[in-house]
Every structure is written in structure tokens, then in C-alpha cells.
Amino acid sequence: MAQPSSSSRVAAGHSLFDRMGKKQKKTDRAPAPAQTILVGAHGRYQVKSGWLAGGFVARAFPKPPARARGMIAEATGATEEAAIAALHDVIDAREAQRTKGRRADPQTGLGIPSVEEYVEAVGQVTLSRPQTAMLTALCLAGEDGLTDARIARAAGYKSEASANRSLAAAGLLIAEYLSVDTRARDDADTPDGAALLGFRTAGELEGETGRRILHPEVCHALRMAL
Structure with missing residues (x-):
């Protein structure tokens, strides 16, 4: 059986170290920063806003502690502030409609x-x-x-x-x-x-x-x- 030459052994060694270097670079890469969620309130609802799926979104939920769960309303905007303002308008309109409809x-x-x-x-x-x-x-x-x-x-x-x-x-x-x-x-x-x-x-x-x-x-x- 033919023995590998010294040049081929050197090339193989370089290839091995190259692969190890690439793996090390992947391991050393810093994780992506977590998305920041702002929490506020409007009336009797908790408001959460942030960047979601390519846009700014604001959502209203029951204020904790509450047995009720689930989203009450949602709005989007060009900025986070615009999304929050739009959500406030949605909530206010919802409350006005409810009051008007009471018997x-x-x-x-x-x-x-x-x-x-x-x-x-x-x-x-x-x-x-x-x-x-x-x-x-x-x-x-x-x-x-x-x-x-x-x-x-x-x-x-x-x-x-x-x-x-x-x-x-x-x-x-x-x-x-x-x-x-x-x-x-x-x-x-x-x-x-x-x-x-x-x-x-x-x-x-x-x-x-x-x-x-x-x-x-x-x-x-x-x-x-x-």
C-alpha cells in the first residue's frame, strides 16, 4: 500500500485546522439581542408593544392579576409610539360603542x-x-x-x-x-x-x-x- 507523501499530510492538516477554525467562529458568534417589549396601561387594560413580524405592534390584555386571558385589541403603526396611539384609539372607540349599546x-x-x-x-x-x-x-x-x-x-x-x-x-x-x-x-x-x-x-x-x-x-x- 502506498504511503501518503509529506506534502499530502501537510495539506490534510491545514484542511483540518481550517474546518476547526470555521466551527470556532460559529461558536464564538454573539447571540441575537432579544426583542424589547414595552409594557404600559390604558384605562383598565395592560398594553404591550414592540417589533413583531416586521412591524410595530401594540396589543391590549386584561390587567394582571386576572382570571381572564386573551388579547382585547391590537393595532399597528409606523413607529412604536404610533402603534400605541392607534391602540388607544381602538380601545376608546370600543368602550364608546359598548356604552352606547347598553339597554x-x-x-x-x-x-x-x-x-x-x-x-x-x-x-x-x-x-x-x-x-x-x-x-x-x-x-x-x-x-x-x-x-x-x-x-x-x-x-x-x-x-x-x-x-x-x-x-x-x-x-x-x-x-x-x-x-x-x-x-x-x-x-x-x-x-x-x-x-x-x-x-x-x-x-x-x-x-x-x-x-x-x-x-x-x-x-x-x-x-x-x-
């Missing part, structure tokens, strides 16, 4: 939010276990409604007054999140916040407190969110 409750005069709004609010606000229990019981009762005594028992309250205050507080949380002015109501006997959740029927006897019934929008939203 007026004949008993209280309040603008009742849509099912979509209630679903979003329930996913964002923090309701206590008793509040959730009362809303669930009212939802299951449907159009028949519940007396104050049964609502209190559903949440483990010994006092009907305590249950009413807690239910009204739940309504205020939702009203604040959805920017509903509960002072617009006409029924002065209904605690603030409770009117946004439902209404009372007339008592069967004179002087008797009627049953409480959830607005259909609230009931549908609870079935979807809880």
Missing part, C-alpha cells in the same frame, strides 16, 4: 352592560366566595328569583342585611370596572351596586319585600364565566 333598565334607569361586558368584568374583579355563592344561587333561580332570606342562606350569612351589603359590594366592583355610574338609578331603595346585578319584584303582600332577580345579561355571563 336602559326600566326600573332603575341604569344602562345595563352587555353579556360580553359582564363576562369580562367577572373575569377581572375579585369576588369573595359568599358573593360568588349568592350570584350562583340567583342565576340558578332564574326568573323566579330568590327572597333575601334564601340569598343569605346560600352564602352562609346569618343576617339578611349583611348579605345585601355584600351583594351590593359585588355590584359596585363590576360597576367600577365597567365605568357604570350607579348614581344614575332612580330607585333610592336599592343599594348602590345591587341595581347593576338585578332588580326586585313587587312583594306579594303589602309591605313585603319582593324577590331579587338577576338581569338576564348577568345570568348569561355567570353561566359562561363561573
Whole structure:
């Protein structure tokens, strides 16, 4: 068998070192810098913006901590600032359209939010276990409604007054999140916040407190969110 010449061995050695040098260059190359995501807020939403897929994008999400997930709105722009400004316009237009589309409750005069709004609010606000229990019981009762005594028992309250205050507080949380002015109501006997959740029927006897019934929008939203 012919032995390789010294010149061929030298050439092979150079080739080996050349390949090693090329591999070393790849290893030493610095990683690409990570994309910077700016985080801000607009109203009740968290805004995230940055460079994505060849353009500046701004997106709105529920503010943490929230059980709700998913993107609320999106906008693009020639610059990051333009994308953020465009997103603000989208959110403002969305809120104005929602407010305009709310039905007026004949008993209280309040603008009742849509099912979509209630679903979003329930996913964002923090309701206590008793509040959730009362809303669930009212939802299951449907159009028949519940007396104050049964609502209190559903949440483990010994006092009907305590249950009413807690239910009204739940309504205020939702009203604040959805920017509903509960002072617009006409029924002065209904605690603030409770009117946004439902209404009372007339008592069967004179002087008797009627049953409480959830607005259909609230009931549908609870079935979807809880």
C-alpha cells in the first residue's frame, strides 16, 4: 500500500485546522439581542408593544392579576409610539360603542352592560366566595328569583342585611370596572351596586319585600364565566 507523501499530510492538516477554525467562529458568534417589549396601561387594560413580524405592534390584555386571558385589541403603526396611539384609539372607540349599546333598565334607569361586558368584568374583579355563592344561587333561580332570606342562606350569612351589603359590594366592583355610574338609578331603595346585578319584584303582600332577580345579561355571563 502506498504511503501518503509529506506534502499530502501537510495539506490534510491545514484542511483540518481550517474546518476547526470555521466551527470556532460559529461558536464564538454573539447571540441575537432579544426583542424589547414595552409594557404600559390604558384605562383598565395592560398594553404591550414592540417589533413583531416586521412591524410595530401594540396589543391590549386584561390587567394582571386576572382570571381572564386573551388579547382585547391590537393595532399597528409606523413607529412604536404610533402603534400605541392607534391602540388607544381602538380601545376608546370600543368602550364608546359598548356604552352606547347598553339597554336602559326600566326600573332603575341604569344602562345595563352587555353579556360580553359582564363576562369580562367577572373575569377581572375579585369576588369573595359568599358573593360568588349568592350570584350562583340567583342565576340558578332564574326568573323566579330568590327572597333575601334564601340569598343569605346560600352564602352562609346569618343576617339578611349583611348579605345585601355584600351583594351590593359585588355590584359596585363590576360597576367600577365597567365605568357604570350607579348614581344614575332612580330607585333610592336599592343599594348602590345591587341595581347593576338585578332588580326586585313587587312583594306579594303589602309591605313585603319582593324577590331579587338577576338581569338576564348577568345570568348569561355567570353561566359562561363561573
